[in-house]
Amino acid sequence: MAFGFFKKSDKTEKKETLTGPHYFNLVVKQVVQETKDAISIVFEQPEKKIVYKAGQFLTLIVTMAGKEVRRAYSINTSPVTDADLSVTVKRVEGGLMSNWLPDNIKAGSSIKVMEAMGHFTTEFKKDNKRHLVMFAGGSGITPMMSIIKTTLVEEPDSICSLIYANRDIDSIIFKNTFDQLQTQYEGRLHVIHVLDNAPVNWQGHSGLLNHEMLTKILERIPDWGISNTTYLMCGPEGMMKNVQTLLEARQIPTDKIFKESFVQGTIDKEAKKESEPAPKSNTGAHEVTVRYDGQEYKFMVEPNRTILETALDNGIDLPYSCQSGLCTACRGKALSGQVKLDEEEGLSQSERAEGYVLTCVGHPLSDDVVIEIG
The missing domain is CATH 3.40.50.80 (Nucleotide-binding domain of ferredoxin-NADP reductase (FNR) module)
Incomplete structure (x- = not known):
């Protein structure tokens, strides 16, 4: 039986958190047609400005046919040169959000977004010479x-x-x-x-x-x-x-x-799978503890479910975007226990060595998994 501490795990509570400190309702200032199949959506910065680093992304949240859809789009503006905030969207054949946005968004539209995330960044220093x-x-x-x-x-x-x-x-x-x-x-x-x-x-x-x-x-x-x-x-x-x-x-x-990476890689993956040893048997559910925003949640994760899926099913509003192990919005550090990842491409070799995991593609292999996010 799943449960959370300090927070109710129900749909009402989840809906309220979507307007919390990690979420913003941004007004579209302008839509720029960059190419035939690419647009830039320029947002007005809210009163409490979104702080971001060069190279990070925003997660846009749109309800389509009664279902919440999230997609991550990289920010093209600079925190030191641009007053506004802008992301670029390129149409992808069959893409749900990438086609909906150019067809529906215009100046004056309002879009819910999650705070800036991502680790494709570098530290800038005035005395750098590189x-x-x-x-x-x-x-x-x-x-x-x-x-x-x-x-x-x-x-x-x-x-x-x-x-x-x-x-x-x-x-x-x-x-x-x-x-x-x-x-x-x-x-x-x-x-x-x-x-x-x-x-x-x-x-x-x-x-x-x-x-x-x-x-x-x-x-x-x-x-x-x-x-x-x-x-x-x-x-x-x-x-x-x-x-x-x-x-x-x-x-x-x-x-x-x-x-x-914007899409999951396929090159060399089959060869890698063949060279990897067979995973340990994981036939039962395991308890996972997630620490996020000063709160702690405990819940059981079935072997065919990811940690993120289970958390969301129980009304626990953890950060996420792509749900495919690429954007790292769901990244957390495993303080204990074993976690198997379906996809590791979003993490660097040093991050994996330090114990970082991605909850959207993570499955617990033991009962002592403790993950700290943020």
């Missing part, structure tokens, strides 16, 4: 825009090199903005466009961003040495895999590489 080498594909440019604008202002001695891959010239998100930034910060921002289908008069790179092309591009950008260079990537799985392989071949330390 080179950010960034690889982006399609809508993966969104968090990069926030990080680039922040870096150019907060770190006057740092530079940014952006390798940005797109289908064609009309699908380049923020093209005009990047042209303006390159002029304004001449010598400090270098954008290298790569197009799958380039026009006849195209002077840049064209074709797939494969190992050979990546090697040529890296040879042409400034080399500040491994200790002064940070690598960031966000985009399609194939592109990220090619970048990861190249950086590994160049023996770039893992603590110098940051990546953000």
Whole structure:
């Protein structure tokens, strides 16, 4: 039998928490058509401003057909240069929220959002002198825009090199903005466009961003040495895999590489599954203790249910967004016990070593699981 301490586990209580300190009702100030299939939704900051870091995301919450739908969208504005708050949404074939938003949202609309989250960030310091080498594909440019604008202002001695891959010239998100930034910060921002289908008069790179092309591009950008260079990537799985392989071949330390995934990866997963030992038998339910917002909840989790699913079923309002192990909105630290994750891509190797888990894909394997969130 599931139960929680200090809080009732009923639907009424859950509904009230959705207007609590972690949630905001934001008014849409403007909808910008970035490309044919991508928009930016510009929000007015509420009276109590949403605090965020460059590279983080907002979770948009919309009710469709009587069901609450949540999706995470990266913030494209900078906390140090922009007064408003903006996210970019690109249509995805069959995508529920990514198609609903462009079709329904307009200036004056109100959307419920969850506080900014995410760990695809870096610490900015005025005395930093480093080179950010960034690889982006399609809508993966969104968090990069926030990080680039922040870096150019907060770190006057740092530079940014952006390798940005797109289908064609009309699908380049923020093209005009990047042209303006390159002029304004001449010598400090270098954008290298790569197009799958380039026009006849195209002077840049064209074709797939494969190992050979990546090697040529890296040879042409400034080399500040491994200790002064940070690598960031966000985009399609194939592109990220090619970048990861190249950086590994160049023996770039893992603590110098940051990546953000919008979709679950499939490359190499079957081979990984075959090489992994068979999981321990987990036929019974296990008790889990979750500590969040100064409160403690205890509940039983069945073997075919995740920790997050069970918590939500019992009216416990834990943070979450993607529910697929990527965005890390549900990240917590396992203080004790064993937790099996269906998906680990959202966590870095160091985070896993420190005991961090994702409740949306986590299953308890013992009765002493204690997870602290926040």
